[in-house]
Each structure stands twice: as structure tokens, then as C-alpha cells.
Amino acid sequence: MSLHEDAVLVLKGYEGQEELRQTYLDHLSAHPDGMRKACGDGHLTASALVIDPGQGRVLLTLHKKLRMWLQTGGHCEPTDATLAGAALREGTEESGVPGLTLLPGGPVRLDRHLTPCAWHYDVQYAALAPAGAVEAISDESLDLRWFAYDEVAGVADGSVVRLLEATRARL
Template sequence: MSLYDDAVLVLKAYEGQEELRQAYLDHLSAHPDGMWKACRAGHVTASALVIDPERGRVLLTLHKKLRMWLQMGGHCERGDTTLEAAALREATEESGIPGLTLLPGGPVRLDRHPIPAPCHWHFDVQYAALAPLDAEHVISDESLDVRWFAYDRVPDVADESVVRLLEATRARL
């Protein structure tokens, strides 16, 4: 099964955000290359909020280009076989934490957001990843900083999309 096929199946099974979910499916139907960064009409991305529920905190990255505190994530790559694998790869690469595990039940949220030209949209499929106890993070080349934040501090540093992802993740827990 291709990554494209997996994405369609994941999105069809996703419950909630009905209009947005359908927009993702419509985009993929109209753009067979919609999984890849080269699709200028927009492309699917995969991300994961790294969470430490034992300590009530999340790990965010200060994105090098956007200069915003965000969850770990990014573009799908040719070697990714599933959206889950892409989200877990991105979270592991950007956090430097081995042994992350995704929360069961598929994506936690969907978030479509505009991006600068030449592309137009990211169709982000958002997961949540549990950090192992005493996980130590590393700052990747894609980040200016990586830092743990208590749940109640996230609204002070991150935008609404990250706050909504944290709320949905905590509800899933």
C-alpha cells in the first residue's frame, strides 16, 4: 500500500472535523501528488505533539524558519509507508528522543494552514507521541530551541493550533 492510499484510509476513518476531513480527501482526490512538498496546491504533512503526561508537560520546538513554538512535524518523505510512521519519524528526528510511541486511535486533530509561496497549504495530520520516562531531548538542525512546557504555559508561547492540539491530546488521554 502506498503512503497516498494509507492517508486516504486514515482520513476516511478519522472521526470529527467533518468539513475539514472532507477538504483533505477532496484535495488528495484532485492531486495525486498531494502527499509531496512538490505539490504547489498544497500537501499533506504529519506532526506529533510530544507529551509527558506524568509531569504534565509537552515538548515544543522553536521552528527555525517560522520562529514559532510548534509541535514536531513536517513533510512526508518517499520512505514513509504510513502517516503514523511519518509523524513518528518527524517527532523522533526533531526531538532527538528515541522510543517515542504514538497514542493509539489514529490522528488527534487535523489542521490546515496557509504557508508562503510557492506552495499554498499544509494539510497537517496531527498525532500525539508519549515520551519515555526521563526522556532527554536534543536540538535538531531544524530548530532554534527545543523545550518542555507545562500544559498551562502552552497558551503563553504557542499559537491556537498548538493549544487545540494539546486540548485534544489531553482529552484522548
């Protein structure tokens, strides 16, 4: 199964955000290359909110290009077999935290937003950090920091706040 086929299956099984979910499916139907950064009309991305429920905190990255506090995530790579795998890879690479596991149940949210490169059709997962997790900054970040749940709205935009709220509701 290709990454494109996996994305279609994941989205067909995703419950919620019906209109946006259909927009994603329509995009993939119209763009066989819709999983790749090279698709100028936009492409699916995969992200993971790294969360430590035991400590009541989330790990956010200060994105180097956008200069915003965001969840970890980014473009799918040719080696990614699944959206979930891409989200977990991105979360691990950008957080430096080994042993992350995705919250069961598939994506937590969808978020479509315009970036300097194109429209991003972001499929958002949550990744559970193991006890005692210690972060390590990557080349893609200006900073990496744990925030208490109630601090997130003061540093991040609404999309991150909504992702945190949906993740906490699923927990």
C-alpha cells in the first residue's frame, strides 16, 4: 500500500470535521502527488503533539522558519509508509525524545493552513512521551520547551490550542 492509499484510508476512517475531511479527500483524489512537498497546490503533512499527561505538559518547538511555537511535524518523506509513521518520525526527530508512542485511535484533528511553501493539509496526531522524557533540540527549531497545559494559549496560536484540547479530551 502506498502512502497516498494509506492517507485515503486514514481520512475515510477519521470521524469529525466532516467538511474539512472531505476537502482532504478531494485534494488527494485530484492530486496523485498530494502527499509530496513538490505538489504546488498543497500537500498532506503529518504532525504530532508531544504530550506528557503525567506531568500535565506538552512539548512545543519554536519553528525556525515560521518563528511560532508549534507541535512537531512536517512533510512526508518518500520512506514513510503511513501517515502515522510520518507523524511519529517527525515527533521523534524534532523532539529528540526516544520511545514516543502515538495515542491510539488515529489522528486527533485536521488543520489546513497556508505556509510559505503551499497549503498544508495537516493530519495531527498526539504522541505520548515516556516517563522522564528529556528533549533535544533539532536543526529545525530555534527552541524546544515543555509548557504546562494552561500556558499553551499564551504562547501558541489557536490551532495548537485546539489540538491540545482535542488530545486532552481523548485522554
